[in-house]
Amino acid sequence: MNMPATKIEVETATPATTAAPVVAMTPKRAPRSEAYARMARETAVRVIPPLVVIALLMLVWELVCRRAGSALPPPSKVFKDTKELIVDPFFDHGGIDKGLFWHLSASLQRVALGYSLSAIAGIALGVLVGQSVWAMRGLDPLFQVLRTIPPLAWLPLSLAAFRDGQPSAIFVIFITSIWPIIINTAVGIRNIPQDYRNVAAVVQLNPLEFFAKIMIPAAAPYIFTGLRIGIGLSWLAIVAAEMLIGGVGIGFFIWDAWNSSHISEIILALFYVGIIGFVLDRLIAGLGKIVTRGTATS
Amino acid sequence: MTAYLKLDHIDKIFTRGAATTEVLKDINLTIEKGQYVSIIGHSGCGKSTLLNIIAGLTTASTGGVLLENREVNSPGPDRAVVFQNHSLLPWLTVYENVRLGVDKVFARTKSRAERDAWVMHNLNLVQMAHARDKRPSEISGGMKQRVGIARALAMEPKVLLLDEPFGALDALTRAHLQDSVMALHQKLGNTILMITHDVDEAVLLSDRIVMMTNGPSARIGEVLEVPLARPRKRLELATNTTYLKCRQRVLEFLYERHRFVEAA
Numbered sequence: 001m002n003m004p005a006t007k008i009e010v011e012t013a014t015p016a017t018t019a020a021p022v023v024a025m026t027p028k029r030a031p032r033s034e035a036y037a038r039m040a041r042e043t044a045v046r047v048i049p050p051l052v053v054i055a056l057l058m059l060v061w062e063l064v065c066r067r068a069g070s071a072l073p074p075p076s077k078v079f080k081d082t083k084e085l086i087v088d089p090f091f092d093h094g095g096i097d098k099g100l101f102w103h104l105s106a107s108l109q110r111v112a113l114g115y116s117l118s119a120i121a122g123i124a125l126g127v128l129v130g131q132s133v134w135a136m137r138g139l140d141p142l143f144q145v146l147r148t149i150p151p152l153a154w155l156p157l158s159l160a161a162f163r164d165g166q167p168s169a170i171f172v173i174f175i176t177s178i179w180p181i182i183i184n185t186a187v188g189i190r191n192i193p194q195d196y197r198n199v200a201a202v203v204q205l206n207p208l209e210f211f212a213k214i215m216i217p218a219a220a221p222y223i224f225t226g227l228r229i230g231i232g233l234s235w236l237a238i239v240a241a242e243m244l245i246g247g248v249g250i251g252f253f254i255w256d257a258w259n260s261s262h263i264s265e266i267i268l269a270l271f272y273v274g275i276i277g278f279v280l281d282r283l284i285a286g287l288g289k290i291v292t293r294g295t296a297t298s
Numbered sequence: 299m300t301a302y303l304k305l306d307h308i309d310k311i312f313t314r315g316a317a318t319t320e321v322l323k324d325i326n327l328t329i330e331k332g333q334y335v336s337i338i339g340h341s342g343c344g345k346s347t348l349l350n351i352i353a354g355l356t357t358a359s360t361g362g363v364l365l366e367n368r369e370v371n372s373p374g375p376d377r378a379v380v381f382q383n384h385s386l387l388p389w390l391t392v393y394e395n396v397r398l399g400v401d402k403v404f405a406r407t408k409s410r411a412e413r414d415a416w417v418m419h420n421l422n423l424v425q426m427a428h429a430r431d432k433r434p435s436e437i438s439g440g441m442k443q444r445v446g447i448a449r450a451l452a453m454e455p456k457v458l459l460l461d462e463p464f465g466a467l468d469a470l471t472r473a474h475l476q477d478s479v480m481a482l483h484q485k486l487g488n489t490i491l492m493i494t495h496d497v498d499e500a501v502l503l504s505d506r507i508v509m510m511t512n513g514p515s516a517r518i519g520e521v522l523e524v525p526l527a528r529p530r531k532r533l534e535l536a537t538n539t540t541y542l543k544c545r546q547r548v549l550e551f552l553y554e555r556h557r558f559v560e561a562a
């Protein structure tokens with residue numbers, strides 16, 4: 001019974017193998033164009049819906065604000081009023097009469113400095129609080145109270161302490177963004193599995209090696225959550241702080257535009273602030289992905 | 299009989315607030331060099347605690363562990379552990395996980411190139427050299443445990459401690475890995491102490507089986523010599539009378555002792 005069955009299989013198998021090279025040639029080209037098509041489709045799926053929504057919102061905005069006596073300008077007027085600022089962001093007429101690029105770059109520099117300081121201090125304090133029970137008992141209640149203080153409430157105090165706008169703004173960014181970094185780092189350190197500590201103990205890593213090779217990589221997903229919240233908060237704080245301290249910066253640009261009743265310029269500035277906040281957030285998220293190498297969850 | 303690893307009157311008492319629990323009571327055991335010893339007992343009998351004490355990850359309340367006549371009470375690479383859940387670091391590749399220990403243990407005695415070769419040698423021993431650049435999340439459970447074994451072996455431990463190394467694996471993978479460990483033991487002649495709750499595994503792999511009574515206050519109830527010649531073959535042993543007798547003996551111990559404690 002079995003014999004004829006196997007024979008048939010062998011017979012059908014031989015033509016299939018001879019035909020194989022011919023078959024193998026075609027699929028090689030097919031997947032590539034298919035892959036492009038799939039990529040195009042995926043991009044379209046992501047890009048088209050937000051574009052449609054934006055177009056609709058613009059249309060509503062235009063219709064609502066077009067009427068005579070409307071308090072806010074419609075998008076067409078915004079574009080017309082701010083065309084110069086959009087086209088040439090690099091002009092510099094001295095003082096605070098500069099292109100938007102200079103305002104944004106001044107704000108970004110303050111954020112970069114304040115945020116870097118808070119990242120370093122935040123991670124260090126987070127490690128301390130996460131690692132030592134006594135540090136946690138002593139410091140955690142303090143952190144929980146201090147972190148609820150709104151950013152701008154710090155500003156008068158820091159102006160009194162530093163007697164200058166620039167360091168005060170940086171301090172406000174620092175003090176605003178440090179809390180989520182500390183708290184998330186501490187949680188990450190506390191959640192390092194006992195297994196990893198055991199491995200480190202058996203291998204006899206010294207405290208420094210343990211910090212670099214186990215602690216930081218194990219807590220990295222948590223640390224980057226804190227860093228991401230922190231960068232968002234510092235961008236929130238800078239605009240508010242700059243409104244009060246004056247000088248070059250996007251916050252003061254907005255305040256200045258309001259004082260000169262240039263509502264269109266405010267709208268343009270808000271657009272830039274939103275875009276840059278989004279880019280900063282993505283930047284930290286991307287950095288986190290690279291550093292944790294996508295092993296965050298496992 | 300020369301004592302290589304000696305457990306000397308080990309007691310372990312856990313204290314939580316006012317409540318104290320005596321987990322281990324008066325554990326005495328000597329293990330010869332090159333022996334494969336299994337510790338078997340019901341879950342909760344403190345066998346993992348005992349292994350942690352030997353590894354130095356927990357300290358004994360009284361008594362101590364002697365390795366080559368010297369007391370050990372902190373963890374170290376001379377008593378490398380293969381953990382039940384492999385405990386590979388997920389952000390390192392297979393190679394880097396093994397290299398971590400090698401770099402520490404042989405920092406002074408081996409050059410960079412030698413350490414690299416030694417890592418690869420150990421990955422080859424467990425047939426994992428092909429996955430050197432993979433991360434733990436990209437390989438199967440059995441493969442992870444192989445890497446865990448390679449990491450422990452690469453530290454050239456005096457005693458290899460296996461903490462239920464095959465517990466989390468499916469039956470087929472477990473059998474395959476048991477054969478690998480047997481072959482490694484045959485080839486390298488390591489002294490191995492294994493925690494297990496699998497009777498067949500204990501009889502198949504061990505020279506001696508240490509049977510522990512139920513906790514609290516678990517102690518060594520009986521030590522059984524397994525006089526089976528090596529290399530052992532799983533299929534041949536299935537009908538071997540010595541094997542069956544040993545198996546019977548362990549089953550009887552666990553079964554009767556378990557019942558006795560419940561009645562008490």
